[in-house]
């Protein structure tokens with residue numbers, strides 16, 4: 001079936017659940033990712049950016065792993081990041097020479113932070129998914145599998161969250177899937193199966209992935225990819241974190257820190273008493289219990305507003321970042337922010353918000369852009385203006401000091417592309 005790009009909301013509400021047995025079974029959607037949105041060269045360019053950052057000693061959220069067969073070789077990561085560059089089009093022989101192996105596997109996490117092209121191209125896919133299906137509270141990321149390996153380095157293994165595997169080519173990949181119960185029945189457990197698993201393949205469902213195809217890979221499905229020639233796939237996992245974990249890992253610990261915060265004027269705190277040796281531990285507990293109850297009561301009182309704030313940070317942070325999870329040390333963001341010169345924000349300068357980022361005004365003094373919450377006066381950011389910028393309209397800045405001040409503040413997020421009127425020189 002031919003598909004529009006971006007995918008139509010009807011794809012997500014009708015075709016997608018129908019083909020995937022209500023989003024529970026793998027299904028290969030043929031030719032839904034156009035080459036204009038994502039191609040292997042974009043991934044190679046992302047690696048070039050990682051190499052540049054490595055040479056400059058800049059921390060990066062994008063991480064590389066190298067595998068030869070099923071063996072992880074951390075010592076080769078340094079080599080891949082530092083060896084002399086390859087000549088155009090010679091990436092595969094360069095990798096073979098650099099790793100000293102005929103067949104290799106390069107896994108790159110967080111590629112959306114080093115490839116503006118893929119952040120935007122697959123951001124279009126993600127944005128339509130959010131529109132038609134929904135928003136995973138933790139956002140999504142891009143995990144790249146590039147290589148000419150014969151089988152995924154992790155062996156046959158279980159997926160932890162729903163994901164789309166977007167195949168960019170140039171080669172073709174065979175992908176095998178097993179429902180969890182089938183896998184357990186055949187192998188006797190849920191552990192990954194490495195080494196020789198040829199015998200298991202006939203029991204799996206086989207998908208032949210060609211460039212532009214995207215496989216829906218639901219959580220809990222066991223899978224492995226196999227190929228003969230070099231190809232690149234980008235996995236887009238959807239981070240639907242368990243709500244209990246969300247509370248345990250972020251919101252509640254922060255609340256606890258708040259209600260039992262140290263007194264900055266009394267950094268050593270109030271000392272606990274010396275306890276009578278003969279009385280034992282009960283006296284310690286007796287003192288702690290009322291303190292704990294007071295803290296828990298205070299947490300209960302603050303929970304509603306704290307959770308609202310946390311939810312908003314995740315929600316607007318993720319959506320303003322084009323659906324990609326917020327990451328510290330996002331090179332793309334840092335480079336864009338560094339290229340933005342606040343002193344060039346003046347009447348006549350031209351701005352735009354690059355795809356896939358969105359400006360989200362959340363209050364009179366707060367707005368989110370490119371995953372960052374910015375403190376600024378937002379009155380000049382009218383709904384029409386925000387809509388136009390989010391639709392990628394370029395805008396010539398008027399003589400309005402309030403608006404100019406807001407744009408200067410937003411530029412620090414790396415989410416504003418600025419071109420000066422006098423030089424037409426690209427400033428971001």
Ligand SMILES: [Fe+2]
Pocket residue numbers: 157158159223
């Ligand atoms: Fe996997």
